[in-house]
Amino acid sequence: GESVGLHLPTLSVQEGDNSIINCAYSNSASDYFIWYKQESGKGPQFIIDIRSNMDKRQGQRVTVLLNKTVKHLSLQIAATQPGDSAVYFCAEKGTGRRALTFGSGTRLQVQP
């Protein structure tokens, strides 16, 4: 599979704990944000998204929080499971464009 970056920030959590992955973005004109999960050898997989007119959105076991004041996005995973181990990317879309700008990624390691 794809070799992930050797210097990715890593978050290590115990199975069953909650995980919080953070992302800072720079474009104040971004109007849409997405979190992706990438497992080795696979492409990025959509987890959850949020529009800039919202500050919180919940899915199944996941919550995304958006703080536009400080340009900060976070992904909260409840009751983290070994299958959640992967690299997580935030991505933003600027107004008027469809291209996404990705963050550098965070590796989540879940310890059994």
Place this chain on the structure above:
Amino acid sequence: EAGVTQFPSHSVIEKGQTVTLRCDPISGHDNLYWYRRVMGKEIKFLLHFVKESKQDESGMPNNRFLAERTGGTYSTLKVQPAELEDSGVYFCASSRTGSYGYTFGSGTRLTVV
């Protein structure tokens, strides 16, 4: 529905050679995107097709890269001649008109030696 398909999954070529990557989007998805991840860094946008037209190619690194989307269906990305710094994973994604929800393919890992 079938997902986004990319092939080959891996390609190893020598510097100076030509490589062509192919992407088959989900049927009915007018939007097709190419991205790449080089040296394990962040995933970067290359270009965006709407049907057969290039909507945004601002991310294409140089004229050694040529993307086409024949008839608005599958797309190819040709690198000619390949350089060492082109090594990385090339992802294709597609989406419906009006949707920002991409579906990514599994990527092609390109190694230039």
